[in-house]
Amino acid sequence: MHDIYQFVSGPLAWIAFIVFIGGSMFRLIHIFWLIQKKESFIFSYISLKYAFRSIGNWLIPFGPVNMRNHPVVTTVTFLFHFCLIATPIFLLSHIVLWDESFSIRYWALPDAVADVMTLLVIASCLFFGIRRQKLPEVRFLTSASDYVILTIVAMPFITGFMAYHQWGGYPFFMILHIVSGEIMLMAIPFTRLVHMLFAPFTRAYTGSEFGGVRHVKDW
Numbered sequence: 001m002h003d004i005y006q007f008v009s010g011p012l013a014w015i016a017f018i019v020f021i022g023g024s025m026f027r028l029i030h031i032f033w034l035i036q037k038k039e040s041f042i043f044s045y046i047s048l049k050y051a052f053r054s055i056g057n058w059l060i061p062f063g064p065v066n067m068r069n070h071p072v073v074t075t076v077t078f079l080f081h082f083c084l085i086a087t088p089i090f091l092l093s094h095i096v097l098w099d100e101s102f103s104i105r106y107w108a109l110p111d112a113v114a115d116v117m118t119l120l121v122i123a124s125c126l127f128f129g130i131r132r133q134k135l136p137e138v139r140f141l142t143s144a145s146d147y148v149i150l151t152i153v154a155m156p157f158i159t160g161f162m163a164y165h166q167w168g169g170y171p172f173f174m175i176l177h178i179v180s181g182e183i184m185l186m187a188i189p190f191t192r193l194v195h196m197l198f199a200p201f202t203r204a205y206t207g208s209e210f211g212g213v214r215h216v217k218d219w
Contacts, residue, residue, distance in 0.1 A: 001171045008178045016182035023189030024197055031198065047208045054207020055200060057219045064219035073131075080124035083117040084153070088181075090114075093164070115164075118157045125154040145191070152187050155180035 035042055057063045067074040088094055092108040099105040109117070129150050132142040159177035163170055187193055195202075210218035 001175070005171065005175055005178075008175055008182070012182055013178070016185045019186040020188055023186070024194075027189045027194055028197060031201075042205060045208055045212050046204065047212045050207045050211030051204035052207075053211065054218050055203045057217075058203055066219075076124050076127050079120050080128075083120045083124075087114055087117045087121065087157070111164075115161070118161050121157045122154055122161070125150045149187070149191055149193060152180070152184050152191075153193075156184055 061078045062068050062071070062074060087109070090107065090109040091114050092111065095105060095108050129147060132138050132146060156177060159173050159180055162168060163173040163177050167173070184193075188196065206218050210216050
């Protein structure tokens with residue numbers, strides 16, 4: 001078990017980071033290449049003013065009309081994304097690893113707060129899964145890959161929670177936690193999770209078109 005832990009926390013972790021960084025760079029370069037090749041006119045009306053205005057407004061909970069029309073989904077979505085990003089970054093055990101490996105240390109979340117945020121991510125994944133089953137208009141657009149992605153996102157939080165609280169075999173769940181986190185990291189550039197990379201550019205494009213061309217708000 002020790003040898004497995006050393007492998008997944010060492011060589012496999014480096015592979016995951018390389019795949020994530022390399023895959024992300026490839027996807028971004030590829031999309032800009034496609035734009036330049038097929039729709040280069042897009043670059044002519046990209047406006048930083050309208051781009052940042054749009055991004056700023058869509059970062060405000062219940063700012064856009066569509067968010068106000070769907071308050072439950074909006075609340076869960078904002079909590080989910082905030083906890084999904086903040087929890088692994090500010091988790092004390094993760095900061096200790098950064099400190100040991102690269103001498104990087106910073107403020108950490110209290111353990112109780114991290115627990116609550118972890119459970120919010122897990123509950124949000126369940127919510128999104130049930131929503132895909134219950135709402136006909138969402139179920140129509142849902143494929144098996146959507147449930148796989150939800151599982152990929154939820155597993156690092158489920159296994160991390162179980163490892164921290166030592167439910168069952170701690171070494172097993174710790175290894176599973178590391179592996180599931182690495183799978184999620186490597187999946188980002190090659191699945192719908194890539195929207196975390198494309199979202200700012202998509203919003204910049206939409207904001208520039210609506211603000212600079214149509215002279216209307218996009219929220």
